[in-house]
Amino acid sequence: MDLSLIREIVSRYDRGKLRIGVLGSHSALEIGYGAKQEGFEVVVVCQKGREKTYTKYYRNLFDHFLILDRFKDMVLPENQEKLRELNTIFVPNRSFSVYVGYDSIEREFQVPLMGNRFMLRCEERNAPRNQYYLLRKAGIPTPKVFSSPEEIDRLVIVKVPEKRRKIERAFFYASSPEEFKAKAEERIRKGIIDEEDLEKATIEEYVVGAKFNANFFWSPLTGELELLGFDRRIQTNLDGVLSLPASEQLEINIPVQNIEIGHMGATLRESQLEKIFEAGEKFVEVCKREYPPGIIGLFALQGAITKDLEFYVFDVSPRIPGCPCVEPTSPYMKYKYGFEVGPGRRVAMEVKRAAEENRLKEIVT
Numbered sequence: 001m002d003l004s005l006i007r008e009i010v011s012r013y014d015r016g017k018l019r020i021g022v023l024g025s026h027s028a029l030e031i032g033y034g035a036k037q038e039g040f041e042v043v044v045v046c047q048k049g050r051e052k053t054y055t056k057y058y059r060n061l062f063d064h065f066l067i068l069d070r071f072k073d074m075v076l077p078e079n080q081e082k083l084r085e086l087n088t089i090f091v092p093n094r095s096f097s098v099y100v101g102y103d104s105i106e107r108e109f110q111v112p113l114m115g116n117r118f119m120l121r122c123e124e125r126n127a128p129r130n131q132y133y134l135l136r137k138a139g140i141p142t143p144k145v146f147s148s149p150e151e152i153d154r155l156v157i158v159k160v161p162e163k164r165r166k167i168e169r170a171f172f173y174a175s176s177p178e179e180f181k182a183k184a185e186e187r188i189r190k191g192i193i194d195e196e197d198l199e200k201a202t203i204e205e206y207v208v209g210a211k212f213n214a215n216f217f218w219s220p221l222t223g224e225l226e227l228l229g230f231d232r233r234i235q236t237n238l239d240g241v242l243s244l245p246a247s248e249q250l251e252i253n254i255p256v257q258n259i260e261i262g263h264m265g266a267t268l269r270e271s272q273l274e275k276i277f278e279a280g281e282k283f284v285e286v287c288k289r290e291y292p293p294g295i296i297g298l299f300a301l302q303g304a305i306t307k308d309l310e311f312y313v314f315d316v317s318p319r320i321p322g323c324p325c326v327e328p329t330s331p332y333m334k335y336k337y338g339f340e341v342g343p344g345r346r347v348a349m350e351v352k353r354a355a356e357e358n359r360l361k362e363i364v365t
């Protein structure tokens with residue numbers, strides 16, 4: 001899609017009646033709450049059968065509802081037109097990428113996005129110029145990636161999607177080619193993964209360290225990088241297995257899966273903050289070169305800090321991370337602004353400023 005088309009569309013918007021839009025999943029409540037904090041009306045796109053969270057339980061956060069048979073139907077011309085008529089600035093989340101699809105987002109969805117729509121695809125590890133490519137170009141430490149199971153010579157994590165729910169992950173661990181084969185065959189036999197996905201799986205060195213997701217905001221308006229805070233993931237059935245005594249873990253012999261089900265807030269030792277900012281700044285700069293105009297707004301670097309205090313990054317979220325715990329548990333934005341600012345509110349603050357300064361073209365693609 002030609003960027004000039006989106007800029008033309010947003011130039012016709014009524015800047016006094018902007019609405020913030022989001023797909024009803026993943027982090028829609030965070031976006032809705034943050035938009036309300038800054039005085040915006042909110043548009044939520046829901047799929048029938050999955051709408052009650054937004055239309056009933058948290059109805060107070062949303063003003064306009066687009067209820068569709070399928071999320072993907074939001075690219076139909078009549079639905080796009082409804083969003084444009086509402087002067088919608090749409091905020092992409094992970095569910096938007098998965099359910100609507102990269103091709104549709106890049107080629108068909110003619111609604112201004114707060115972010116870089118052409119970077120969403122880099123989250124997929126089998127895409128060209130993907131997150132690994134960007135991290136290496138940026139000089140950010142990353143785990144070693146093995147091209148085949150035969151190369152395994154240390155503890156690795158095998159990243160493969162579930163057979164039935166491709167959005168979920170059925171990761172497993174191995175320390176040798178033989179262990180890889182045995183664990184893979186067990187999971188295929190139990191219907192957890194399939195052979196086709198296994199062939200495309202990423203085999204990555206397991207970095208032993210304390211895990212942190214660093215959540216950032218890059219502002220094209222100010223040219224500043226902000227650290228919203230840190231979170232850690234709660235995963236099933238991994239957390240259930242780890243809650244058992246070690247002897248019981250060995251006896252039950254249950255395949256461990258890393259399906260994200262929640263988040264916990266975290267803080268980092270103050271002396272280590274500079275290296276986190278430096279990693280974020282390096283990522284921003286490489287994105288400007290590889291995906292002009294670069295990262296816009298929210299993104300996250302997921303990684304681990306080793307015993308040598310090195311920050312290794314093994315996952316990138318080039319959109320809003322799904323971590324509503326950041327605002328109430330991380331003090332870093334409060335240190336900067338004097339009040340708590342979560343991901344949703346920071347988006348709304350940027351949209352408001354861009355509208356006031358007639359610079360909306362700089363924050364959308």
